[in-house]
Amino acid sequence: AMEVIWQGREGRKLSSRELFVLTYGALVAQLCKDYEKDEDVNTCLDRMGYGIGIRLIDDFLARSAVKKCRSYSETADMIAQVAFKMYLGVTPSVSCSSAAGNEFSLILDKNPLVDFVEELPAERASLCYCNLLCGVIRGALEMVHLAAEVTFLQDRLKGDAVTEIGITFLRKAEDRKHKRNK
Amino acid sequence: DGKDVLEFLGNPANYPVSIRFGRHRLSSNEKLMLASMFHSLFAIGSQLSPEVGSSGIEMLETDTFKLHCFQTLTGIKFVVLADPRQAGIDSLLRKIYEIYSDFALKNPFYSLEMPIRSNKCSFKRWMALCFQPSWESGPSWCGCSAGRRKPPRLWPSCSAWQWY
Numbered sequence: 001a002m003e004v005i006w007q008g009r010e011g012r013k014l015s016s017r018e019l020f021v022l023t024y025g026a027l028v029a030q031l032c033k034d035y036e037k038d039e040d041v042n043t044c045l046d047r048m049g050y051g052i053g054i055r056l057i058d059d060f061l062a063r064s065a066v067k068k069c070r071s072y073s074e075t076a077d078m079i080a081q082v083a084f085k086m087y088l089g090v091t092p093s094v095s096c097s098s099a100a101g102n103e104f105s106l107i108l109d110k111n112p113l114v115d116f117v118e119e120l121p122a123e124r125a126s127l128c129y130c131n132l133l134c135g136v137i138r139g140a141l142e143m144v145h146l147a148a149e150v151t152f153l154q155d156r157l158k159g160d161a162v163t164e165i166g167i168t169f170l171r172k173a174e175d176r177k178h179k180r181n182k
Numbered sequence: 183d184g185k186d187v188l189e190f191l192g193n194p195a196n197y198p199v200s201i202r203f204g205r206h207r208l209s210s211n212e213k214l215m216l217a218s219m220f221h222s223l224f225a226i227g228s229q230l231s232p233e234v235g236s237s238g239i240e241m242l243e244t245d246t247f248k249l250h251c252f253q254t255l256t257g258i259k260f261v262v263l264a265d266p267r268q269a270g271i272d273s274l275l276r277k278i279y280e281i282y283s284d285f286a287l288k289n290p291f292y293s294l295e296m297p298i299r300s301n302k303c304s305f306k307r308w309m310a311l312c313f314q315p316s317w318e319s320g321p322s323w324c325g326c327s328a329g330r331r332k333p334p335r336l337w338p339s340c341s342a343w344q345w346y
Contacts, residue, residue: 058283062254
């Protein structure tokens, strides 16, 4: 696969973004070899993402110098427009999907992580390929005292029209801070 | 680095020598005590504050020093002890936040809430840029403590100052 990519781009060196995407793919592939069940791979990806998220939040806050967010809606906007932009170069659109104002969806047209993935193998039909992202968001939110559940609601790789990440904010912590990060 | 001063000055091979007088460095114990006490005071201060949603103690001023504190939205506090006349500490604190996120958090072998030790050249260069020689009497101590659930952790900044 590596040689194909080199030739396809006239021997140009891999950009760091491509390297990142390929590394991620290698990670998922290895996890698929290590675990038989899709759920186990998904859990593992989520856990790894969580470990990244709890650290990435400080990098995000230090570099973007954003102010505290005052509502869940601001938080969701911040994740989509600032954090995703900063780290993945894409800006998902945000929509609120509950009257209570604590459930949001991020809809991704372009997902750089799946650039080189055609489709999921038949035996891995319920694999959430990008589950790492869910863990990252969850970990980052937790460090700013916002408990949330983050899952993939739709996935282009599974045949859905778009890729949609759902964020459900749980009970607000008594602490004064709100912040989020990808 | 622990050598005797007079012995050092007595040896002509060490000249020319540049001497800078600074404040007495805090021992690790003193740093821990300071951090724990400040952490509690900070919490009490933000509760007592007449302002709603107070951001806690940002500056503590005495005759001989000023203590600056910057709390991030994740609950980490960066504390700097400096000369009362020293300016620019706010941007220093923000810079330190960036450095922390680069050198501590991105290190896969660093566990959160543990003391940070770094010998990397790039880290030292970073610190040099922050603590410019133009300062008359620079900060005597920079510490970083996490005030979340666990006891405060410290950034032993002596490693930043020893070679300065």
